[in-house]
Amino acid sequence: MSLRVENLTVYYQTLKGDVRALERATFSIADGEIMGLAGESGCGKTTLGHSLVRLAPPMRFVEGRVTLDGEELPIWDTERMNDFRFKKISIIPQYAMNAMNPTRKIGRMAAELLRSRRVDFRAKLPELRSRLDLVNLSHDVLNMYPIELSGGMKQRMVMVLSTLLNPSLLIADEITSALDVSSQKAVAEMLVAFRDQGCCKSVMVITHDISILYQIADTILIMYAGQLAEKAATATIIHSPRHPYTRLLISSLPKVGVKQSERRLTGIPGSPPLLLDPPIGCRFRERCPVAFDRCTEVPPFTEIDRDHFVACWKAFEEHARA
Amino acid sequence: MLELEGISKVYRVGTFGGKELHAVSNVSFDIEDGEVVSLIGESGSGKTTIGKMILRLTPITSGMIRFNGVDISTLKGAALKKYCCDVQGVFQDPFCSYNPIFKADRIFGIVRHEFFPGLTGAQWSAKVEGALRAVGLNPPDVLNKFPHQLSGGQLQRFLIARALLLDIKLLVADEIISMLDASTRMDVLNLLADLKPRGLSILFITHDLSLGYYISERAVILYRGCVVEMGSTEKIYSNPLHPYTRLLMASVPRLDKKWEEVEAGLRVRAAGLPGGCVYYDRCPITDQAGCCDSRRPALVEAESGHLVACSQVTGQ
Amino acid sequence: MKKQKKHEILYFALRNNKVRFGFTIILFFLLLTFVGPLLTHYAPYDYVNPKGAQPPSAKHWFGTTMFGQDVFTQFVHGLRATFLVGAIGGALGTFIGIVIGFTAGYRGGIIDEILNMITNIVLVIPTLAILLIIAAYLTVRGILVESLFIGCTAWPWAARAIRAQTFSLRARDFVDLARLSGMKDWRIIFSEIAPNMMSYLLLVFILQFGGAILIAATLDFIGLGPTNAVSLGLMMNNAVLWGALLLGVWWWFIPPGLAITAIVGALYVTNVGLDEVFNPKLREM
Numbered sequence: 001m002s003l004r005v006e007n008l009t010v011y012y013q014t015l016k017g018d019v020r021a022l023e024r025a026t027f028s029i030a031d032g033e034i035m036g037l038a039g040e041s042g043c044g045k046t047t048l049g050h051s052l053v054r055l056a057p058p059m060r061f062v063e064g065r066v067t068l069d070g071e072e073l074p075i076w077d078t079e080r081m082n083d084f085r086f087k088k089i090s091i092i093p094q095y096a097m098n099a100m101n102p103t104r105k106i107g108r109m110a111a112e113l114l115r116s117r118r119v120d121f122r123a124k125l126p127e128l129r130s131r132l133d134l135v136n137l138s139h140d141v142l143n144m145y146p147i148e149l150s151g152g153m154k155q156r157m158v159m160v161l162s163t164l165l166n167p168s169l170l171i172a173d174e175i176t177s178a179l180d181v182s183s184q185k186a187v188a189e190m191l192v193a194f195r196d197q198g199c200c201k202s203v204m205v206i207t208h209d210i211s212i213l214y215q216i217a218d219t220i221l222i223m224y225a226g227q228l229a230e231k232a233a234t235a236t237i238i239h240s241p242r243h244p245y246t247r248l249l250i251s252s253l254p255k256v257g258v259k260q261s262e263r264r265l266t267g268i269p270g271s272p273p274l275l276l277d278p279p280i281g282c283r284f285r286e287r288c289p290v291a292f293d294r295c296t297e298v299p300p301f302t303e304i305d306r307d308h309f310v311a312c313w314k315a316f317e318e319h320a321r322a
Numbered sequence: 323m324l325e326l327e328g329i330s331k332v333y334r335v336g337t338f339g340g341k342e343l344h345a346v347s348n349v350s351f352d353i354e355d356g357e358v359v360s361l362i363g364e365s366g367s368g369k370t371t372i373g374k375m376i377l378r379l380t381p382i383t384s385g386m387i388r389f390n391g392v393d394i395s396t397l398k399g400a401a402l403k404k405y406c407c408d409v410q411g412v413f414q415d416p417f418c419s420y421n422p423i424f425k426a427d428r429i430f431g432i433v434r435h436e437f438f439p440g441l442t443g444a445q446w447s448a449k450v451e452g453a454l455r456a457v458g459l460n461p462p463d464v465l466n467k468f469p470h471q472l473s474g475g476q477l478q479r480f481l482i483a484r485a486l487l488l489d490i491k492l493l494v495a496d497e498i499i500s501m502l503d504a505s506t507r508m509d510v511l512n513l514l515a516d517l518k519p520r521g522l523s524i525l526f527i528t529h530d531l532s533l534g535y536y537i538s539e540r541a542v543i544l545y546r547g548c549v550v551e552m553g554s555t556e557k558i559y560s561n562p563l564h565p566y567t568r569l570l571m572a573s574v575p576r577l578d579k580k581w582e583e584v585e586a587g588l589r590v591r592a593a594g595l596p597g598g599c600v601y602y603d604r605c606p607i608t609d610q611a612g613c614c615d616s617r618r619p620a621l622v623e624a625e626s627g628h629l630v631a632c633s634q635v636t637g638q
Numbered sequence: 639m640k641k642q643k644k645h646e647i648l649y650f651a652l653r654n655n656k657v658r659f660g661f662t663i664i665l666f667f668l669l670l671t672f673v674g675p676l677l678t679h680y681a682p683y684d685y686v687n688p689k690g691a692q693p694p695s696a697k698h699w700f701g702t703t704m705f706g707q708d709v710f711t712q713f714v715h716g717l718r719a720t721f722l723v724g725a726i727g728g729a730l731g732t733f734i735g736i737v738i739g740f741t742a743g744y745r746g747g748i749i750d751e752i753l754n755m756i757t758n759i760v761l762v763i764p765t766l767a768i769l770l771i772i773a774a775y776l777t778v779r780g781i782l783v784e785s786l787f788i789g790c791t792a793w794p795w796a797a798r799a800i801r802a803q804t805f806s807l808r809a810r811d812f813v814d815l816a817r818l819s820g821m822k823d824w825r826i827i828f829s830e831i832a833p834n835m836m837s838y839l840l841l842v843f844i845l846q847f848g849g850a851i852l853i854a855a856t857l858d859f860i861g862l863g864p865t866n867a868v869s870l871g872l873m874m875n876n877a878v879l880w881g882a883l884l885l886g887v888w889w890w891f892i893p894p895g896l897a898i899t900a901i902v903g904a905l906y907v908t909n910v911g912l913d914e915v916f917n918p919k920l921r922e923m
Contacts, residue, residue, distance in 0.1 A: 040503045151365075180364035180529060185573040185581060208504060211575035238577060252508050256532040256576050257559065260515045265536070268505035271473055379814050406820045418811040423833055432819045481815075 002202045003029040003052075003169050008064030010051045018060070019275045021047040023226050025064070026301060027309070029169065029219075034195055034203045036213030036234070038249075039223035040272055046094070048223070049171045049206045053091045054078060069168050086117055090167040090200070094174040097154035100146040107142030110161055117165065124164060131160045134197060135190050152183030159190060163199040170200040174207055188216050210253060214238055219307070222246045225272050225283035228301045232308040242304065242315040245284050282312070290314045323523055324376065324409075324492055325352040329385030331371050331547075345371045346547040348385070353492065358515070358524045360534035360555065362570070363544030369527045370414075372544075373494045376525065377411045378402075389492075407437065410485040414497035416477035420469035426477065427465050429484050437488065453483040457513055475506035482513065493517070496527045511537060531574050535559055543567050546600040549621060553628030563630040566601045599632070607634045647915060656911030663904035667897065671721055674714025682712045682868040691887045701889035704880045712868050713893050719869035720851055720898065723785045727850030730789025732843045735796025740827050742797070743804025750801075761794040765853075769862050779865050784857065788850045796842045803838060807831045837916035841909055848905035855898050870894035 006026050012019040022044045029035045037045045047059065052075060055061050061076035068088055074080040093099070101109060110128065111121040129139055135156040146154060155175055163170055172191060176184040195203055205217060213220050214234060221231040222243065230243040241247050248268045258265065270287040273279050279286065281296040288295070294313040301311040304319045331346040346368040353359050363369040374380040376387060378394060387394050389405065397405050413419050420426055430450050438446065451461045457479040464476055472480070478498050485493055495514060499507045514524060515537050528534050534541050535555050542552040543564065551564040562568045572581065599605070599614045619633040630636060651657050680686050687698065687706035694701040700709035742753040769787065776783065807813065808831065816826045832839070857863050858871020859878075877883070877891035 040505055181531075181573040181575075182364065182569055184575065188575075189581070209575065210504070211577050214577050215575050215581050249504060250577070252505055253577060254508065254511075254530065254532045254536055255578065256535065256574060258532075258536055260512065260536050264512060265508040266512070267507060267509040271475075271506075374814075377814075377818060379817060403820045406818055410818060411814070413811045413814070415811060419815055421812045421830055421834065429815065429819075432816060432821060436820045 002031045002033070002069060003204075004065075004067045005052075006065045008048070008051065008066060009062040010047055010055065010064075011060045011062055012047070013058045013060050014276070017276055020278055021059075021226050021275055022051065024301075025228055027221060027228060027231055029202045029204060031201050032195060033219060034192065034205060034217045036210070036217035036220040037204055037206045037223065038208060038210050038213060038220060039229075040249075041208065042225075042272055042275070043223045044226040044275075045206050045223050046173060047226075049091065049173050049204060050093075051075060052169075053085060053089055053171060054081065086113075086162070086167065087165050088167055089169045089171070090162045090165075091171040091173060092155075092158055092162050092175050094177070096158040096162075096175075097151060097178075100154065100158070102146055104145075105142070106144055106146065106149075106157060110142070110164070113161060114164070119165065128160070128164060131164065131199065134193060134199075135160055136186075150183075152179055152186060155179065155183070155187055156190060159187070159194070163194055166199060168201045169204065170194070170202075171204045172206065175205075176207060176209065176212055184212065185215075188212055192216050210238075210250065222249070225278060226275050227283060228309070228311060229284070230308075230310045230312075231301075232305075232310075236305075236308055242308070242310045242318070243284075243312045244288050244290050244314065248289075284312075323353055323355050323390060324525075325388045326350055326372070326376075327386045327388065329372070329375060329387060330383050331368070331375065331380065332383045344547050346375070349544075349547070349549050350385075351542050351549065351552060353523050353525060355491075356518060356521050356523055357540065358518065358526055358538040360538035360541040361525060361527045361544060362529065362531060362534050362541055364529055364570075366546070367544040368547035369529075369544050370496055371547075373411065373496045373525065373527050376492075376494055377409065378405070379411075403437075407488050408491045409494070410488060410490045410492075411494040411496060412478065412481040412485065412498045415501055416474045416481070417469060419481060420477065422469060424468075426467055426469045426472055426480055429480065430487065433484060433487050449487060450483075453486045454480075456486055457483045458509070459483070473506070474502045475510055478502065478510050479513065482510075482517075486517075490522065492523045492525065494525045494527070497529070499533070500529070531559075531570055532576070543570070548600045548618075549631065550601065551630045551632075552621070553630075557625065557628040561625075561628075563624055563628075563635045564601075564632045565605050565607050565634070569604070569606075601632075650915045651912065654911045654915055656907050657915065658911075660904040660906075660908030660911060663900055664908065667717060667901055668721065670714055671718040674710075674717065678708060678711045678714065680708045680711045682715045683707060684711075691882075691885070691890070694889055700893050701887075703876070703890055704882070704885075704887065709873075709889055709893065712873055713870070713897070715868045716870040716873055716894060717897060719781050719864070719867055720854065720871075720901070722781055723788065723854040723869070724847045724851040724901075726782065726785035727788035727792065727854065728843055728847035730786065731792040731846040731850065732796060732839070734789065734793040735800055735842065735846075736839065738793070738797040739800025740804055740831070743801040744808055744823065744827055744831070746805075746808075753797075754801075757794045757797050760791065763791070765791050766862075769857065773862050777865070779863070781864050781867050781869070784854060784864055785850070788853050788857075792846060792849055792853065796846060799842065800835070800839075803835050804831055807834055837912070841912060841916075844905055844909045844912070848902045848909075851898065851905075852902050870898050 005028065008022060008025040010022040012021050025048060037048065039045050051059060052066060055075050056078055066073040066075050073084055114121045114124060132139055132141065137153060137156055141149065141157060149157065176187050179187060191203055191205065194200055205213060207213060217234050219231060220234050220237040222229045222237065222245065224245050230237065230241060230246045237246060238250065241250060252265060252267045254265065268287060273283055273286065282299050285291045285295045299311045299313050301309050302316065303309050304315065326349055328348050328350050329346060330344065330348055333343040333345055335341045335343045349372060361369045361372060371380060375382050382395060389409065394405060421428065434441065434446055454461045454464065459476065459479050464472060464480070469477060499510050502510060511533065526534065526538055538555050540553065541555045541558050543550050543566065545566050551558060551567045558567065562571050598617065599619055602614050605614070613633060619631045619636070621629045621631045622636040624630050624636060685706045686708050687702040690706050691704045692698065692702045698708050698710065700713055702708055738753050738757060742750040772787065773779065813826060813830055816830050854869065855871035858869050859875050861875055863869060863872050863875065873894040874891050877887070882890040
């Protein structure tokens with residue numbers, strides 16, 4: 001078991017009060033697993049990813065336990081997390097490719113990064129070169145400035161840098177969203193290659209694009225309004241989802257070969273609730289087509305089939321009947 | 323209705339403007355009355371520049387755009403205002419389209435000030451409410467709010483409502499749903515398609531082939547400022563001819579099929595030579611005739627109503 | 639919400655110590671220019687004390703000059719001149735900067751290049767040399783002429799800063815949308831672009847205000863100031879001319895020097911404070 005998260009609750013502090021961005025998240029990622037984390041914007045997926053790496057204000061740790069390879073992560077203590085960050089757990093943030101220092105050559109940037117973690121750059125150089133080969137970048141990029149690289153190349157470079165120390169868990173936050181479809185595919189496939197080559201043990205891919213997850217992820221975790229809605233193997237989520245939100249989300253995706261005049265796709269009516277003062281019970285209740293009186297209670301995130309977790313009273317009922 | 327005839331856009335770059343950057347080169351296509359045309363390309367393909375040239379926000383370097391037979395670059399004064407009444411745009415980033423310090427409905431106020439100064443307050447609010455209902459919004463919920471109090475989907479609907487106030491003939495929709503959440507995307511797109519019966523033509527600019535297919539009758543595929551393939555959407559989708567179109571088709575993440583083992587041939591060869599095929603350095607097809615790097619292929623009709631610019635396919 | 643936002647700015651402005659401190663000092667001197675003349679019954683250049691230079695006393699609060707003129711009277715009248723120069727010179731400098739900056743930034747292209755060239759030329763012109771020439775032609779120079787001159791030479795950096803801001807705002811989609819609505823260019827500038835820079839323009843004005851006071855003091859001190867008025871710079875000029883430094887008549891030059899330092903310093907502190915207020919990233923929470 002690579003990563004285990006129990007009851008993780010993280011709030012955002014604002015002038016108006018706490019925004020309950022992540023509540024009671026309990027899940028695990030197995031060794032070698034690529035887990036996709038999907039949901040609408042503001043559902044807490046980025047909060048979850050970032051809280052595992054750097055939980056800094058305005059984020060506030062409320063409760064929960066995170067263990068990585070059997071070792072507990074002190075995620076509430078940003079100082080102590082320095083020992084784990086980049087070595088055991090690494091993140092590629094959303095705009096990482098634009099965050100590279102434009103006045104430093106990429107090789108120098110890599111050297112500084114390694115020195116800050118007390119690792120010898122020279123010793124790592126052959127490893128770095130082979131990683132560059134893995135992502136189809138020429139060794140010359142080390143002597144280039146970030147501006148000389150295209151968006152896709154920068155993204156791949158950031159991927160190489162953040163996995164250089166073979167972290168146990170790699171978190172990729174929306175790394176494909178800003179790219180063109182052809183680079184998207186390349187970057188996504190590289191994530192798989194990284195896992196296969198052992199550059200990182202397991203991967204958490206945060207994205208709003210479920211079709212990318214279908215291509216690369218082993219399991220998919222769906223979040224809604226700060227809570228976990230459903231987690232299962234990719235094929236199960238796509239072909240036989242249990243949570244009504246997952247169903248609606250998938251049916252609202254554009255599909256190749258569907259014409260509006262022939263088959264009209266629809267979105268999900270309504271909008272997610274504000275997390276400053278979330279509704280009691282199931283948070284999807286207001287938009288849910290199958291909601292009933294039981295839904296005023298919070299549904300627990302329960303394993304209904306082997307490795308298939310869902311938080312929905314209706315799904316429990318259906319499952320009990322089946 | 324709208325004809326683009328060999329339009330190009332050249333930017334001067336470099337210290338003394340010594341280098342030229344061809345954002346759009348020699349693009350021609352047309353849009354018929356009540357037709358939805360998709361302009362599909364990746365970032366840097368010049369698709370947004372073409373949209374801005376049609377909207378007269380960017381001057382054309384060479385070539386001509388005609389709207390109902392009139393060259394739009396000659397329009398001035400009242401004629402230009404009439405053109406604004408006929409052709410409007412909606413852009414990609416809903417939050418950038420609003421002045422952040424004013425209320426969102428100010429965009430309607432501007433339209434009233436510029437085009438309908440004669441209407442009374444009651445007439446005007448009736449007109450605005452009508453337009454808002456037409457785009458599926460409930461006026462009391464959305465009026466009198468600041469942009470950050472509304473969702474991206476609501477803001478994009480607002481912009482479409484603004485265009486409807488003007489009774490337009492052509493809407494340039496530049497990536498209008500790419501920044502919206504998956505759950506609201508389709509609804510905004512449906513709304514756009516539902517405008518067709520009003521006799522509205524739409525230029526739908528996108529990077530997403532599946533969206534282009536969903537909504538449009540014809541598609542124009544753009545790569546580095548050049549049209550590489552165009553024709554009826556069905557024909558292009560069922561039989562993509564240009565290798566770039568094929569690569570696009572192969573890269574689209576889809577829920578029904580996994581990415582096949584497509585040899586995308588992304589190895590970067592030497593940058594394409596000027597005058598050669600723009601797709602030369604990424605093209606997986608071997609250059610048998612040996613002319614791809616020196617001669618730019620012309621758009622040729624491969625089957626009726628389906629054009630492609632690739633000498634390997636057309637066998638020139 | 640807009641009201642709330644204004645309140646928010648006011649709230650943070652009143653809570654910001656730098657703004658409070660700077661504002662209090664400026665307000666104090668401003669009050670003095672109005673109340674001061676009422677507290678004294680002399681005119682600035684009246685010879686009121688036949689004994690010449692005398693240290694501060696109950697009758698002459700700031701003492702008297704070598705010629706027996708009341709320093710306090712000169713001081714409060716000079717203060718008024720200083721604020722006038724700051725207001726007129728600062729306003730003119732900001733105005734020219736705004737016109738040129740907006741035009742260059744919004745129009746771009748050849749107009750931008752020409753205006754940029756003019757801006758750079760004015761920026762490097764030796765102000766002092768021009769003033770010497772002007773001084774040679776104008777036998778009587780007033781506060782107004784001085785302020786106009788300062789305003790006409792101090793605008794370039796403001797123009798450059800405003801141009802850069804306009805340039806980035808112009809590329810926003812809402813400006814394109816306004817153009818699609820057939821709005822006239824000047825209306826787009828003043829109703830779409832300028833409101834987004836209001837805080838910035840205020841800061842530009844404050845800096846121009848302080849700058850104008852400082853330049854005026856310099857000009858006065860080297861004898862290129864007004865010939866028919868009294869100002870803080872002129873007071874220091876006279877003090878030095880008549881050997882106040884050597885003779886230890888400190889009460890003649892310390893008050894004006896201190897006042898100029900305090901006003902300009904307070905303006906800059908206010909500016910930094912307001913910067914924090916308008917830019918939430920700098921706010922000390």
